[in-house]
Structure formats: C-alpha cells, structure tokens
Amino acid sequence: MEPSIENLTASLQKHAQIFDELLSLIPPKFYLPEDGDKKTVNKRFMKNTKKDTADKQKDAERKTRAAAKAERLDPDNFKTVQDLQSKKLEQENAKKTKSKTNGKNADHARMSKMDIDLDDSSSKVQEPEMTPMVGAGSISELKEKLQERIQNLRQKRK
Numbered sequence: 001m002e003p004s005i006e007n008l009t010a011s012l013q014k015h016a017q018i019f020d021e022l023l024s025l026i027p028p029k030f031y032l033p034e035d036g037d038k039k040t041v042n043k044r045f046m047k048n049t050k051k052d053t054a055d056k057q058k059d060a061e062r063k064t065r066a067a068a069k070a071e072r073l074d075p076d077n078f079k080t081v082q083d084l085q086s087k088k089l090e091q092e093n094a095k096k097t098k099s100k101t102n103g104k105n106a107d108h109a110r111m112s113k114m115d116i117d118l119d120d121s122s123s124k125v126q127e128p129e130m131t132p133m134v135g136a137g138s139i140s141e142l143k144e145k146l147q148e149r150i151q152n153l154r155q156k157r158k
Contacts, residue, residue, distance in 0.1 A: 003011075030045055071077055079087075
C-alpha cells in the first residue's frame with residue numbers, strides 16, 4: 001500500500017503546523033535582530049562573528065605582506081648599499097639640522113630626560129690584547145700547532 005498524494009500533503013501540512021507552533025513558543029528576540037538595539041543581541045546565538053572578523057584581519061595582513069614582498073622584489077625599487085647609506089646619512093643630517101633649529105630649550109629638555117651615570121668605573125672595560133695573525137704556513141705546520149694547543153689545554157685540565 002502506497003500512500004496517496006492527498007495523505008502526503010495532509011501529513012506535510014500537519015508537520016508544518018506543528019513546526020510553526022513550536023516556533024511560536026520561542027521569543028523572537030532570540031532569532032530576529034531588533035531594529036534599534038544591536039547591543040542587546042545575545043552573543044551566543046550569533047555564530048561565527050569572531051571568525052568573520054578574524055578572517056578579515058588575516059586577509060588584510062596577507063594583502064599587506066604580499067604588497068611588501070612585491071615592493072621588496074620589484075627591480076625598479078632595488079637599492080644598493082651605497083644608496084641606503086646615503087639615505088640614512090641624509091636623514092641623520094636632517095635630524096641634526098632640525099635639532100639645531102629647535103634651540104637650546106629642546107637640548108635641555110632632552111638632557112633632562114636622559115639618565116646619565118657619571119661613575120667612570122663602569123665605563124672602563126678591559127679589552128683583550130689584539131695580536132696580528134701570523135701568515136698561515138703549510139697544512140702540516142698548522143696541524144702541529146693544533147696538536148700542541150690541544151696538548152697544552154689537556155695539561156691545564158689535569
């Protein structure tokens with residue numbers, strides 16, 4: 001026995017009516033946004049909002065990284081070390097001239113902000129003696145020197 005079309009439509013209408021009654025039991029403030037107050041919406045019913053903002057931030061970061069990489073790899077923007085050094089020197093000169101034009105008040109303000117330690121004992125750092133490298137001899141001489149050095153270190157350990 002197959003159900004007839006009339007029985008199927010009646011069953012579907014009955015199920016739709018039951019579903020509508022169940023839906024009417026839920027207050028609409030939980031599933032419909034209010035017009036005026038968007039802050040009163042309960043966050044637990046709004047899924048994936050954090051994910052959307054995080055995705056937007058990630059996309060923006062990706063775009064900035066891609067633009068930076070494209071700029072870095074662009075042959076038209078290639079700068080040699082000399083170019084970079086000259087640019088840095090120009091910036092330092094511009095800062096110096098700017099600080100001179102500000103006058104002594106700016107220098108005094110900068111000096112008052114600085115914490116200066118006048119103790120000379122900390123500034124005296126012992127530097128190891130620099131000895132010039134002796135010209136490298138043959139490989140056999142270098143191996144002998146290495147063996148002597150290893151023997152000296154072993155004797156010091158004992």
